[in-house]
Amino acid sequence: MGQSVTAFAPATVANVSCGFDILGFAIDRLGDKVSVSFNQEGILRVTGIEGDEGKLPLEPEKNTCSVAIQAMLNKLGSKQGIDIFLEKGLPLGSGMGSSAASAAAALEAANVLLGNPFTKEELVPFAMESERIACGSAHADNVAPSILGGFVLIRDYDPLDMVKLPVPEGIFCTLVHPHIELKTSDSRSVLRKQISLKESVMQSGNIAGFIAALYKSDLALLSRSLKDVIAEPSRALLIPGFYELRDAIKSIGSLGSGISGSGPTIFVLSPNGDIAHEAGEKAKEVFQKIGLGVDVYVSEVNKRGAFIVSR
Amino acid sequence: MGQSVTAFAPATVANVSCGFDILGFAIDRLGDKVSVSFNQEGILRVTGIEGDEGKLPLEPEKNTCSVAIQAMLNKLGSKQGIDIFLEKGLPLGSGMGSSAASAAAALEAANVLLGNPFTKEELVPFAMESERIACGSAHADNVAPSILGGFVLIRDYDPLDMVKLPVPEGIFCTLVHPHIELKTSDSRSVLRKQISLKESVMQSGNIAGFIAALYKSDLALLSRSLKDVIAEPSRALLIPGFYELRDAIKSIGSLGSGISGSGPTIFVLSPNGDIAHEAGEKAKEVFQKIGLGVDVYVSEVNKRGAFIVSR
Numbered sequence: 240m241g242q243s244v245t246a247f248a249p250a251t252v253a254n255v256s257c258g259f260d261i262l263g264f265a266i267d268r269l270g271d272k273v274s275v276s277f278n279q280e281g282i283l284r285v286t287g288i289e290g291d292e293g294k295l296p297l298e299p300e301k302n303t304c305s306v307a308i309q310a311m312l313n314k315l316g317s318k319q320g321i322d323i324f325l326e327k328g329l330p331l332g333s334g335m336g337s338s339a340a341s342a343a344a345a346l347e348a349a350n351v352l353l354g355n356p357f358t359k360e361e362l363v364p365f366a367m368e369s370e371r372i373a374c375g376s377a378h379a380d381n382v383a384p385s386i387l388g389g390f391v392l393i394r395d396y397d398p399l400d401m402v403k404l405p406v407p408e409g410i411f412c413t414l415v416h417p418h419i420e421l422k423t424s425d426s427r428s429v430l431r432k433q434i435s436l437k438e439s440v441m442q443s444g445n446i447a448g449f450i451a452a453l454y455k456s457d458l459a460l461l462s463r464s465l466k467d468v469i470a471e472p473s474r475a476l477l478i479p480g481f482y483e484l485r486d487a488i489k490s491i492g493s494l495g496s497g498i499s500g501s502g503p504t505i506f507v508l509s510p511n512g513d514i515a516h517e518a519g520e521k522a523k524e525v526f527q528k529i530g531l532g533v534d535v536y537v538s539e540v541n542k543r544g545a546f547i548v549s550r
Numbered sequence: 551m552g553q554s555v556t557a558f559a560p561a562t563v564a565n566v567s568c569g570f571d572i573l574g575f576a577i578d579r580l581g582d583k584v585s586v587s588f589n590q591e592g593i594l595r596v597t598g599i600e601g602d603e604g605k606l607p608l609e610p611e612k613n614t615c616s617v618a619i620q621a622m623l624n625k626l627g628s629k630q631g632i633d634i635f636l637e638k639g640l641p642l643g644s645g646m647g648s649s650a651a652s653a654a655a656a657l658e659a660a661n662v663l664l665g666n667p668f669t670k671e672e673l674v675p676f677a678m679e680s681e682r683i684a685c686g687s688a689h690a691d692n693v694a695p696s697i698l699g700g701f702v703l704i705r706d707y708d709p710l711d712m713v714k715l716p717v718p719e720g721i722f723c724t725l726v727h728p729h730i731e732l733k734t735s736d737s738r739s740v741l742r743k744q745i746s747l748k749e750s751v752m753q754s755g756n757i758a759g760f761i762a763a764l765y766k767s768d769l770a771l772l773s774r775s776l777k778d779v780i781a782e783p784s785r786a787l788l789i790p791g792f793y794e795l796r797d798a799i800k801s802i803g804s805l806g807s808g809i810s811g812s813g814p815t816i817f818v819l820s821p822n823g824d825i826a827h828e829a830g831e832k833a834k835e836v837f838q839k840i841g842l843g844v845d846v847y848v849s850e851v852n853k854r855g856a857f858i859v860s861r
Binding site: 257258259260261262392393394395400402404430431432433434435436438439440441442443444445446447448449450451454455460463464469 | 568569570571572703705706711713715741742743744745746749750751752753754756757758759760766771774775780
């Protein structure tokens with residue numbers, strides 16, 4: 240075994256309210272670590288996983304890390320053997336982009352191991368292949384911010400068109416993860432297939448306002464724009480405490496809240512760390528009242544995405 | 551009769567493709583002029599209209615200029631008598647914001663006549679009252695850019711939430727007005743009331759990309775984002791030559807096209823004046839082939855909105 244490279248990739252929030260299906264952003268500190276090294280056997284393999292309570296597959300064709308790196312090797316036409324070791328820092332199936340963080344960290348590490356053949360942007364399609372395995376669709380709204388950092392718009396998939404957006408100074412996120420299980424398939428099945436023209440226009444207006452707010456650093460506009468009339472009305476019903484928390488954080492000066500990914504995690508955006516922590520306390524109160532355990536993470540919005548920890 | 555104040559307000563493009571119902575922008579030079587002066591009779595009246603071929607009403611409760619100024623006077627609690635004279639520079643019912651330009655010019659002039667009691671932003675709700683009379687709904691996506699200039703996002707109406715957006719340097723518009731009559735009511739009736747979730751997500755992605763493109767001055771992104779999957783597929787069928795023109799202007803480097811307002815005017819955005827003029831020539835060719843007369847206007851995107859011509 241030769242040189243080892245270790246990368247970290249952050250948790251992400253996708254389906255950012257009015258940015259349903261097109262917008263994601265990255266969190267600081269919370270995330271997954273992946274170490275990669277060459278092996279002499281000429282095979283791609285997952286040598287171990289920590290922190291997943293034995294739930295994640297080691298088979299290279301099912302593991303998000305190896306699927307992502309395989310896509311990269313295919314692009315290079317390489318049959319290089321690589322060992323992969325994954326340290327999960329993220330809870331599975333929480334709506335925090337757990338599978339995306341693993342793939343992003345794996346790609347960041349493997350890219351360095353292989354001598355940086357790709358830009359960060361070029362890594363995104365490889366990570367999308369692993370999302371296809373993990374989630375059933377090759378979506379980019381978690382993997383792109385996990386790799387690139389900040390807010391990332393996925394304008395289109397055919398071809399992939401990403402726009403990295405500015406992050407207003409001081410903006411913090413509180414992630415609230417209630418201890419309930421919510422299957423992505425259930426969260427998907429409640430979505431309406433048809434929506435009214437009026438709702439679509441409202442959603443357009445809000446995402447347009449949100450994007451302008453990021454460029455203007457206009458947090459009042461950002462707050463007014465943080466509304467999802469498409470997915471949230473259906474999905475929030477699957478998350479007890481969602482509306483109680485939304486109301487509770489309004490009174491303390493938070494900018495707004497929404498469902499992270501397909502839930503059950505709820506994200507709250509705040510203009511600074513103090514309010515973000517206070518939002519976390521409000522969340523604990525709300526979920527204690529309804530008798531549900533909850534994990535709370537407070538973090539700045541991450542601007543740098545995946546990065547190398549050691550090599 | 552005392553002091554007279556004359557203002558000009560520009561033509562505008564509303565329903566800017568992916569910005570259906572939420573985005574408008576202003577044109578240079580082409581527009582309406584309104585002169586106002588105090589009268590001693592204590593009544594609000596339209597003393598004359600030029601350039602409308604006798605089609606516009608003089609009755610104060612039906613004329614867009616007087617309706618707008620009446621809304622302003624009501625807000626002030628004033629019973630001041632004002633004479634209004636309108637010079638139409640815009641064709642009626644063309645989809646170029648003709649009624650909006652009249653109201654905007656009237657308000658700009660009256661505001662100065664009355665000693666500037668209102669900011670430009672505060673004039674918009676008065677102009678919306680005249681749109682209610684002229685178009686049946688108090689929409690702001692023509693009046694706001696006609697008053698404020700540039701690209702204006704109408705994020706919401708309850709309450710009115712407008713965002714003035716940056717105008718990329720050098721961007722030009724070609725307005726193509728085919729000589730067909732298209733009633734707003736017909737143009738409205740073809741709109742679908744329900745759309746698919748997928749279409750709504752596409753529209754959101756495109757308007758988000760368009761807004762980002764304005765802030766980044768990224769004309770390639772602007773061009774990729776200039777797609778309307780909501781209204782255009784239905785409305786374009788009512789405008790002969792629409793798709794032929796769209797294809798013709800792509801080959802010369804224009805950024806894209808769309809239906810202005812509810813049509814029949816088509817707008818083409820171009821990265822500079824030369825290409826905008828060439829787009830105009832292409833338009834003449836296209837409409838000559840299908841045997842339709844056409845008026846073509848080429849203009850920069852206007853950044854200043856309504857302004858005082860003389861006082």
